[in-house]
Amino acid sequence: MKYLILFVVLSYSHVVIAQHDVKPTDYFLIEGKVKKPFTFKLEDASAYNSITFDSIVVYNHLVVRKSVLKDVKGILLKDLITKTSFDIIDPKPLSEYYITCIASDGYKVVFSWNEIFNSAIGKQLIVITEANGEKAISSAQRIAIISAADIATGRRYVHGLQKIIIGRVQ
Template structure:
C-alpha cells in the first residue's frame, strides 16, 4: 500500500511539473483587424495578408527580456507593417496629431506590444517591423500561430515577437 502511495505521489509531482513548466498555448489567428482611431475598421484574412509583396527576413534569434535564448525563427518571409497600415486612414484632423498616436498589437491570448506612430513611420525601426507570411517554408495557414509580427531590429526580439496576432488597435495619448 505504501509503495502505491509513493508511486501516485511521484506521478502527481511529474504531472504537476509538466503543467507548471509547459509553454502557454496561443490560439491561432485567422484574421487581422485594425480598429480604433481609424476612419474605417479593416479586416484582413490569411489570404489577404498573403497577397502583399513579401521579402526574405534573416533568421532571428529569439531572446527574452532577461537575455535568455529561446529559439530561432528561420526561413521567414514577410512585409513591413507600414505597408499594411498604408491601407488605413487615421482619424486625424491635422497630420501633426499623428505624433500622439500609438498602435497596440494584440495577440489571441491577450499579449500586447506597443509601437508609436513615429517609431513605425519616422525611424529605421519601422522598416524592420514585419508581418510574417511564411515561417520555415510554411504559409500562414500551415503554421500553429498563424499571423505573426516581429520587430526584427530589436536587441531582445522576444518581447516584440507576436504570435497569433489578431488585432491592431490605433489609439491616441491623452
C-alpha cells in the same frame, strides 16, 4: 529539507503557469482612431509586397537566445496600417498616436506611430507569412508579428495576432 521542497514546488508551478496555448488566428482587425477599420486575412497575404530575412534570432527579455526563425518572409506592418487612415486632418498629431497589437491570449505590445513610420524599426516590423519553410497559413500560430530590429526580439514577437488598436495619447 522543507525549504527545498517548497522551492521545487514553487519552481514547478511557475513553469506550469508560464505555459499556455495561443489560439491561432487567420485574420486581424485594425480599429480604433481610424476613419474606417481594416481587416487583414492571411489568405490575402500574396497580394502584398513581401520582404525576406535569412534568419531572425528570438531573444527573451534577458537577451538569452530562445530560438531562430530561418528563411523568414513577411509583410511590413506599416504597409497594412496604411490601408486605413488615421482620424486626423493635420499630420502633426501623428506623433501622439500609438499602435497596440493584441494576441488571441490577451498578450499586448505597443509601438508608437513614429517608431513604425519614422525609424528603422518600421522597416523590419513584419507580419510573418513564412518561416522555417512553412507558410503561416499552415503554422500553429498562423498570424504572428516580430520586430527584427529589436534587441530582445521575443518581447514583441506576438503569436496569434487578433487585433490592432490605434490609439491617441490624451
